[in-house]
Amino acid sequence: xxxxRFAAELSxxxxxxxxxxxxxxxxxxxxxxxxxxxxxxxxRRADAALRAIPLRELAPGALAEVVRRARAPARDDAxxxxxxxxxxxxxxxxxxxxxxxxxxxxxxxxAGVHPDPLDSASPEDLAVAIDLDTVEDLDVIANLEVLEAxxxxxxxRG
Amino acid sequence: MxxxxxxxxxxxxxxxxxxxxxxxxxxxxxxxxxxxxxxxxDAATAEELVQEAFVRVHRAREQYRPEARFSxxxxxxxxxxxxxxxxxxxRRAPHVxxxxxxxxxxAAPGAPVDEVVHARRVSAEVESALAALPERQxxxxxLAAVEGLSYAEVAAALATSEVAVKALVHRARSALADAxxxxxxxxxxxxxxxR
Numbered sequence: 001x002x003x004x005r006f007a008a009e010l011s012x013x014x015x016x017x018x019x020x021x022x023x024x025x026x027x028x029x030x031x032x033x034x035x036x037x038x039x040x041x042x043x044r045r046a047d048a049a050l051r052a053i054p055l056r057e058l059a060p061g062a063l064a065e066v067v068r069r070a071r072a073p074a075r076d077d078a079x080x081x082x083x084x085x086x087x088x089x090x091x092x093x094x095x096x097x098x099x100x101x102x103x104x105x106x107x108x109x110x111a112g113v114h115p116d117p118l119d120s121a122s123p124e125d126l127a128v129a130i131d132l133d134t135v136e137d138l139d140v141i142a143n144l145e146v147l148e149a150x151x152x153x154x155x156x157r158g
Numbered sequence: 159m160x161x162x163x164x165x166x167x168x169x170x171x172x173x174x175x176x177x178x179x180x181x182x183x184x185x186x187x188x189x190x191x192x193x194x195x196x197x198x199x200d201a202a203t204a205e206e207l208v209q210e211a212f213v214r215v216h217r218a219r220e221q222y223r224p225e226a227r228f229s230x231x232x233x234x235x236x237x238x239x240x241x242x243x244x245x246x247x248x249r250r251a252p253h254v255x256x257x258x259x260x261x262x263x264x265a266a267p268g269a270p271v272d273e274v275v276h277a278r279r280v281s282a283e284v285e286s287a288l289a290a291l292p293e294r295q296x297x298x299x300x301l302a303a304v305e306g307l308s309y310a311e312v313a314a315a316l317a318t319s320e321v322a323v324k325a326l327v328h329r330a331r332s333a334l335a336d337a338x339x340x341x342x343x344x345x346x347x348x349x350x351x352x353r
Contacts, residue, residue: 011328017309046335047303049284055189063184070216
């Protein structure tokens with residue numbers, strides 16, 4: 001039991017995160033316990049393996065691209081990742097479709113009947129619902145203006 | 159400590175309009191940040207996120223306050239970006255190098271072929287064991303063991319508590335050590351125990 005208690009603190013001890021008195025206790029124990037000494041060595045080897053992973057260079061021009069984007073108007077971000085821009089367009093289109101669907105439903109629904117909206121939802125509408133799960137993604141918040149502009153554009157076409 | 163003070167000095171200089179200071183910060187931190195992010199997302203996405211993190215640093219320069227290490231702030235931004243990326247539908251898989259491209263530098267230049275091959279195998283085992291960790295454990299261990307952040311700094315970077323970081327690092331390091339012991343990867347002579 002005593003050994004387990006020390007083993008659980010080996011990692012914090014290695015990181016120098018134990019209070020002085022406790023760190024000294026662990027150090028003393030490790031020096032006299034073959035099992036904990038071996039375990040501490042294995043943990044340090046794991047760290048060494050991580051640190052041996054080499055650094056890699058970024059593509060040439062990365063700094064210039066960062067500065068260019070940073071100085072550009074914020075909405076320039078919409079052009080930096082075509083895949084994401086496509087996602088916004090798809091989301092905006094789906095939102096428009098959903099809005100149209102809701103309007104149609106409200107116009108034609110029989111009085112007194114209130115079916116579960118999910119029963120009649122199109123795949124596109126459900127895609128919107130799934131995407132809304134990512135609302136906590138700050139990109140969504142940061143790009144709300146883009147989304148609103150795209151939705152307005154879609155509505156303008158309609 | 160010198161680097162810490164120097165980072166703060168550079169960031170404050172940049173906030174005052176010195177673009178060369180920003181370039182120096184990018185030069186110092188972009189590659190370590192790329193190495194960190196490549197453990198969470200694929201290589202192309204990691205490069206994109208490194209750029210995005212520095213774009214945000216650039217734009218937020220006037221809000222920067224030297225209350226924490228620059229690296230803690232940078233890693234917090236990058237971790238947030240990476241975890242957002244992981245939540246995206248159809249995200250690209252974490253990058254696990256098995257082709258030996260990244261492992262080559264572990265073996266000394268001009269090393270015998272069998273030593274190079276062995277180093278590549280070990281690197282693939284380490285990457286595989288690391289990729290198997292839950293993302294929070296992986297991030298906590300990396301920041302503490304590789305980047306040398308204190309638990310308080312890791313907690314700030316990951317927006318969690320020091321108690322949680324202590325548990326995350328312990329679990330991650332134990333799991334990694336067990337995995338490497340099982341594979342024999344940690345016995346490799348090329349892996350020096352630095353401390």
